[in-house]
Amino acid sequence: MHRTDVVFGKGRAADIGEELSRLGVERPLLVTDPTLVEVGVVEPIVAALEADGIDYDLYDEVEPNPRVATVESGVDRLESGDRDGVVGIGGGSSMDTAKAIAGRATNGGTIADYEGLQNFEVDPLPTVTVPTTIGTGSEVTSAAVITHPDRDEKLGILDDALIPNVALLDPTLLESLPSDVAASTGMDCLTQSVMAYLSTNANPITDALTRAAVEMISENLPAAVAKKDLDALMNMQIATTIEGTGFMNAGLGLVHAMSHPVSAHYDTPHGVTNGVILPAVLKYNRVAREEKYADLANAMGVATHTMTTREASKRFVEEVEDLSAAVGIPDGLADLGVEESYLPDLAEAAVTRKDTRRNKGTNPRVSTEEDVLEIYRDAF
Template sequence: MNPHFSSPPRLIMGDGALDAAAGELPRLGHRALIVTDPGIVAAGLLELVAGILGKDFPTSAFTEVIGNPDIATVAKAQRAREEAGADVIIAIGGGSSIDVAKSIAVLGTNDGTITDFEGVDKFANRPLPVVVVPTTVGSGSEVTKGAVITNPDTQVKMVIVSDLMFADIAVLDRRVVEHLPSRIAATTGMDALTHAIEAYVAKGANPITDALVLGAIEMIGKNLVAASQGDPDALYGMLVASSMAGMGFHDAGLGAVHALANTLGAHFGVHHGTANALFLPYVIDFNIPAAPARFARIAAALGEDITGLSEADAAQRASVAVHRLAEQTGVPRRLAEVNVPVDAIPRLAADALTQADLPGNPRAVTLEDLVALYTKAA
């Protein structure tokens, strides 16, 4: 059991959350750089959020974040921050924009490039203040203490982690997710579910993380399908559940699903939530022998009737429930659907074996196991 729980950022939630957050900006600094991506601009969300947060606070915007952001994207955003003279960073978007925002906040107060800070507690100075407005329902990055940036030279997703990297404020406003496209709601929702399930069975779980992620699993089970069909209340429920899962996994840890998915993203640019959804049910099957009682509780939280079942059979219902959610939300189910060739599996497995999330898995994982798990999803 992990004996620590790190306090997440201040959360401002619900109707009018953005308006409340606007009043907090002057205490953080003098000028903000908004970090976001072209999709957010096209959807009108930059205009919405900047119109509220920037009404009485000077802002400029960097809008070139890419999926699975890399070192070059961070360097571009850092130059934009310097040119703007910004001392506050506002992230609008999913995990990619949030990770870039956190990264340039670190670079704003610490000399070096982002590669210098890969690992845990590799910088000394507190980053610039960060305000996060998540626009998807999956990453949980708004409440976590790290960032993931792709190094294209090594085809590895670097993890930069420190208690100093928590955002100052996370804003959960239903207006920014109420028109979320179905595909994004489905894949990011499966991302949140993966975070919660992996954290619940991870080696670093403790009673506080258990309460957060088990509650998130229950909320996701009730809201994910409706959210993927555009229900605004369900989308807001998923937004809150995603943050709950994020608060849990940053201390409990993750596991083999993320080792498989992060490697897939680094090599082939596959969307992170999509990659997690591909592997989650197969990793559940693999991990059940190591934590059957916990998987039985996951099954119950997802709405499965486990009355009268043996612990092993009840645990297996967790896999059944996840397969059903994947089918109902229409997320990709096979590597072929995301253009990943079968002959890449040995190379992917070798890299997945080195992933930082893998040691948290409740069951020891070998290279042969990783090959088998990739093959099940082929």
């Protein structure tokens, strides 16, 4: 039985030591990226551990689109310090890496051996996640996405055992979130909420979660990106954890299936890539989910009662495009450095690779490689 205790509140980062003790962790490895250390986001966690006299080590080498080698050196670091638990501090990259290190440490081999579903035999080390961005949901999910540079591919590692023991949500850690990272991760949050709502695996429970998230994102993302107030960031943090629970149960569909090959090859930020691809996928999927689109337009504040379902469904796509533009997401894949001549390779990857196939399987419309290529062209 795996589930996450969600601890929430301003200043709750100070409780990290207490949460670790509750899990029986005495010598944690902190996993994060160098920028977060530099700007001081990790400081409250470190200060709390020091105040409690807890012996920790800080592994701050996580990069965007983290690679197999990053997980493996994290495991080396963990083993050399005889660490007994892992704390992932940061965005999806840091939390996914932390979860992967915790699973790999108790199961041996290399992290690439665990690609796919439920491949860990032994429970990972206790894991705490401390999200400092507003969009991945990794703090509560069973997934870790790790890039295999040799195979030019992202490995989806999905295992219930990877579900973190504790998610420590402290809105004050978001105060120094750069606007571009807020926009990127926020668009991941929107993509995951919307696509889980439209998924073939959606049910009334996941719908309640993901629809609520869409409403919160629509209300709070622009202010969170403009950094107008901490409440907007806090609401985005809440929306993220809500949609994480939703999409973990419903699946992600075609946007993630199409964005992973792009990020694996071009090393583009996950959220921005999703944000660029989302409108094209929404246009393609609209005929299959007209009513749900209309409902999402309503969730985004559109007075849909004066419109036909078709009009409202089209309006939803426009609302997403407007929100994306408002937070500075580029217009097309070309702006991310993607080459037009490479689109057929991306389409092939999106329909054939393990991780992308799994996401694609929950998309509301069944699509061929030719369909996917057309959508890439539309998003170009």
